[in-house]
Amino acid sequence: MTEPHILDDLAWRGLIAQTTDLDALRRDLDAGMVTLYSGIDPTAPSAHIGHLLQWLTLARFQRAGHRPIALVGGATGLIGDPKPTSERTLNDRDVVAGWVDKLGAQLRPFLDFSGGDNAALLVNNLDWTEGLSALDFLRDVGKHFRVGRMLAKEAVSRRMESDEGISYAEFSYQLLQSYDFLELFRRYGCTLQTGGSDQWGNLTAGTDLVHRVEGRSLHALGTPLITKADGTKFGKTESGTVWLDRELTSPYAFYQFWIQAEDAMVGTYLRAFTWLSHDEITELERLTEEMPQAREAQRALARSVTGMVHGEVEVERAEAASRALFGRGELAQLDAGTLAAAIAEIPSYTTARDEKPTIVDLLVGSGLSASRGAARRTVAEGGAYVNNTKVETEDWEPADGDLLHGRWLVLRRGKRNAAGVELAGA
RNA sequence: GGCGGGUUGCCCGAGUGGCCAAAGGGAGCGGACUGUAAAUCCGUCGCGCAAGCUUCCCAGGUUCGAAUCCUGGACCCGCCA
Numbered sequence: 001m002t003e004p005h006i007l008d009d010l011a012w013r014g015l016i017a018q019t020t021d022l023d024a025l026r027r028d029l030d031a032g033m034v035t036l037y038s039g040i041d042p043t044a045p046s047a048h049i050g051h052l053l054q055w056l057t058l059a060r061f062q063r064a065g066h067r068p069i070a071l072v073g074g075a076t077g078l079i080g081d082p083k084p085t086s087e088r089t090l091n092d093r094d095v096v097a098g099w100v101d102k103l104g105a106q107l108r109p110f111l112d113f114s115g116g117d118n119a120a121l122l123v124n125n126l127d128w129t130e131g132l133s134a135l136d137f138l139r140d141v142g143k144h145f146r147v148g149r150m151l152a153k154e155a156v157s158r159r160m161e162s163d164e165g166i167s168y169a170e171f172s173y174q175l176l177q178s179y180d181f182l183e184l185f186r187r188y189g190c191t192l193q194t195g196g197s198d199q200w201g202n203l204t205a206g207t208d209l210v211h212r213v214e215g216r217s218l219h220a221l222g223t224p225l226i227t228k229a230d231g232t233k234f235g236k237t238e239s240g241t242v243w244l245d246r247e248l249t250s251p252y253a254f255y256q257f258w259i260q261a262e263d264a265m266v267g268t269y270l271r272a273f274t275w276l277s278h279d280e281i282t283e284l285e286r287l288t289e290e291m292p293q294a295r296e297a298q299r300a301l302a303r304s305v306t307g308m309v310h311g312e313v314e315v316e317r318a319e320a321a322s323r324a325l326f327g328r329g330e331l332a333q334l335d336a337g338t339l340a341a342a343i344a345e346i347p348s349y350t351t352a353r354d355e356k357p358t359i360v361d362l363l364v365g366s367g368l369s370a371s372r373g374a375a376r377r378t379v380a381e382g383g384a385y386v387n388n389t390k391v392e393t394e395d396w397e398p399a400d401g402d403l404l405h406g407r408w409l410v411l412r413r414g415k416r417n418a419a420g421v422e423l424a425g426a
Numbered sequence: 427g428g429c430g431g432g433u434u435g436c437c438c439g440a441g442u443g444g445c446c447a448a449a450g451g452g453a454g455c456g457g458a459c460u461g462u463a464a465a466u467c468c469g470u471c472g473c474g475c476a477a478g479c480u481u482c483c484c485a486g487g488u489u490c491g492a493a494u495c496c497u498g499g500a501c502c503c504g505c506c507a
Contacts (some may be wrong), residue, residue, distance in 0.1 A: 263463045
């Protein structure tokens with residue numbers, strides 16, 4: 001099968017929500033190498049899977065022969081993109097700078113920086129805004145913006161209508177981001193900006209600015225906001241955002257997030273987040289339709305994305321742990337090595353046998369329950385398990401016979417949340 | 427600068443002296459069903475085994491008693507200048 005055109009591939013993957021001028025973009029892409037960019041702001045010490053989608057989109061263009069620029073917003077991160085809901089809290093400069101470094105390191109594996117005409121670039125918009133004086137900024141950038149249009153932007157107008165309003169700083173955000181596009185056009189001949197469709201206002205503000213200043217019509221491409229089937233936020237679990245940083249979201253938890261994907265959306269996720277071919281994905285979608293309980297598509301999705309972010313070794317570990325914890329086999333029959341490996345993947349803690357912990361102690365100690373009251377509730381609701389056996393009473397204590405290989409317990413709250421406990425001391 | 431309105435639990439939002447640990451909705455969590463899916467139904471949802479403790483922007487005060495009243499402060503919004 002020959003490679004489809006990059007735009008056709010993106011369209012097939014459901015990654016094109018809106019574009020400035022699709023035909024013009026196609027002509028430019030066909031005429032030769034296009035330099036494009038996508039930026040993310042450092043608002044946390046790690047990127048999450050929404051950012052991953054943007055980086056993957058850049059990577060898809062790069063594989064099609066174009067040159068990606070990954071921007072990390074060291075400057076824009078100091079101001080804050082207006083959220084429709086509320087004003088952001090300003091972060092300290094050195095904190096933001098630290099996050100810029102982390103995000104930069106985190107994105108490197110997804111793009112090819114190793115030479116060639118279309119080697120990727122990593123840039124920080126603080127490099128060209130830090131030295132800019134307020135007067136220059138207002139004259140060179142601000143003068144080209146009409147407040148009426150700025151107010152019309154979705155996020156701004158929503159905020160204007162809210163009780164909280166919007167600060168001048170956040171209101172100015174779109175000028176900063178627009179200036180990035182202008183600067184990247186001048187420095188690198190960058191002619192396309194991609195981003196989430198929630199960034200559409202900022203993307204077009206950029207093309208407008210370049211048009212005014214340079215007389216060139218550049219391109220913008222917005223990827224759709226990925227949601228769950230009911231339209232609610234994607235990328236959250238009980239414990240919060242799904243991060244790429246393994247310290248914040250363990251590879252096992254990352255794998256579990258994907259394997260729990262809804263049937264109705266697993267195809268969408270496969271298309272957007274994996275490098276699997278059209279044929280492979282079509283086949284997985286067919287399997288989901290015909291034998292959903294086999295969860296082949298979810299498995300392929302989890303394997304693929306986890307592999308991309310954390311590597312194949314982590315995939316193997318996560319799969320092995322998942323088999324052990326969710327499999328049909330008795331936990332007691334697992335050998336010590338397999339069990340230890342599985343427990344290493346899930347949250348776990350060690351407590352002393354002398355403590356005589358009850359099920360409530362164990363649930364709280366392992367972090368599975370937020371408070372003793374919550375732990376009791378879980379037991380009362382029938383949601384507490386030790387070694388896959390339901391615990392019926394609050395004052396249950398592990399007997400020696402309950403310890404797997406003489407020291408471990410596998411706790412579970414509900415169907416999906418597992419934790420390990422090691423009981424130390426003879 | 428003037429005048430008016432506002433700040434309640436994760437979110438929205440009722441509550442204007444006791445019946446308020448605080449209605450209702452959403453989200454979340456657990457169960458049933460199933461497939462580590464969705465939908466649906468049921469339950470639950472400050473901390474504590476309990477007695478009780480700590481909450482309704484912050485600090486004081488009035489009162490037997492305050493989320494509710496008073497004083498001061500912070501922050502937000504609107505209109506006018």
